[in-house]
Amino acid sequence: MAITTTDPMLGRLVDGRYEIVARVARGGMATVYRATDRRLDREVAVKVMHPHLADGVDGAAFVSRFRREARAAARLTHPGVVAVYDQGVDGDTSYLAMEYVPGTNLRRELHTSGALTLDRALDVVAQVLAALAAAHRKGLVHRDVKPENVLVVGDDAVPGGTAQDDAPGGTPPGTRVKVADFGLARAVTEVTTTTTGTVLGTVAYLAPEVITSGTCDARTDVYAVGVLAYELVTGTLPYAGETPIQVAFHHVHEDLPAPSALVDWLPAEVDALVASFAARDAERRPPDAGAALAAVEAL
Missing domain, CATH: 1.10.510.10 (Transferase(Phosphotransferase) domain 1)
Structure with missing residues (x-):
């Protein structure tokens, strides 16, 4: 009998703003989703960090570094760089909101x-x-x-x-x-x-x-x-x-x-x-x- 696994992020509203529409890719650090920014009514990519990165006694250190580096990346403006729009933590979910690049x-x-x-x-x-x-x-x-x-x-x-x-x-x-x-x-x-x-x-x-x-x-x-x-x-x-x-x-x-x-x-x-x-x-x-x-x- 086949077992169907549903990604719990699908359909979720992250930080009261980003509605998760579909999963795009999964890597060693994070999973990327296509989402709708309800505030600005635009399509974005939301990259959700794997929870284990923020687990344990060093979780706060990761979140702090993650926020600092996300701010640095957001200051980088170049047509050849995927733009970073926003970063945040919603409960146990650390995320980046970025330019969605089809292809x-x-x-x-x-x-x-x-x-x-x-x-x-x-x-x-x-x-x-x-x-x-x-x-x-x-x-x-x-x-x-x-x-x-x-x-x-x-x-x-x-x-x-x-x-x-x-x-x-x-x-x-x-x-x-x-x-x-x-x-x-x-x-x-x-x-x-x-x-x-x-x-x-x-x-x-x-x-x-x-x-x-x-x-x-x-x-x-x-x-x-x-x-x-x-x-x-x-x-x-x-x-x-x-x-x-x-x-x-x-x-x-x-x-x-x-x-x-x-x-x-x-x-x-x-x-x-x-x-x-x-x-x-x-x-x-x-x-x-x-x-x-x-x-x-x-x-």
């Missing part, structure tokens, strides 16, 4: 179509770096750059569809991307690292210094973009199929393999760009996303 994300694009064409891959990387550069200028580091946090908005995207319904060959021309989750990763990382000693993040994109010492700055984001660029042009991660501890070992002790080792027609300049962004020594990387963006534009 898909880079992870689904890669799963559906594999590697992007080189020009589209470089265009997407440039857009991601432009968004990160705006954050770095304000002293805000993302800490969790990965395909799941890069939302793809095609010109023909509609709610419930994807930006690639009519583009089997890769991300369609004119596609814009927006980077999501500024601030959230920092809030969760701080409380998790402080209380458990655990490094939080998707290990496939973590810079060596994060793994070895937990330190993080703008160059950490640049490293993650280097891994992202590798994935976009090859269609796979550099250490796919291995355990997290094995992946972490590779990042700390080995240089990232050249993309042309998998895609032999890729020019040496692309190999050099990826190697520069994903250098194990942070001092050898571009100092921030603005400098990295200049390198992509020169290429």
Whole structure:
């Protein structure tokens, strides 16, 4: 006999303002819902933190950091960044209200179509770096750059569809991307690292210094973009199929393999760009996303 599980958030009115309409996605930190802002009569995305993050003696520390980082993210205004409108706590529910972006994300694009064409891959990387550069200028580091946090908005995207319904060959021309989750990763990382000693993040994109010492700055984001660029042009991660501890070992002790080792027609300049962004020594990387963006534009 089949058992039907209903999400208790569906239909709920959060903080007396946000009516939850549908669940969009679920990740390691939070669940995202499409909602209606009754006060302003507009569609928004509401990201609800998983309750366990605010449990226990350190719950207050998480909520405090979450609020502080949400305020910082809300001050970041850039067309390539998912806008944060509001944050709050409703009972045991910590939430962010954000711009609702119809379409898909880079992870689904890669799963559906594999590697992007080189020009589209470089265009997407440039857009991601432009968004990160705006954050770095304000002293805000993302800490969790990965395909799941890069939302793809095609010109023909509609709610419930994807930006690639009519583009089997890769991300369609004119596609814009927006980077999501500024601030959230920092809030969760701080409380998790402080209380458990655990490094939080998707290990496939973590810079060596994060793994070895937990330190993080703008160059950490640049490293993650280097891994992202590798994935976009090859269609796979550099250490796919291995355990997290094995992946972490590779990042700390080995240089990232050249993309042309998998895609032999890729020019040496692309190999050099990826190697520069994903250098194990942070001092050898571009100092921030603005400098990295200049390198992509020169290429």
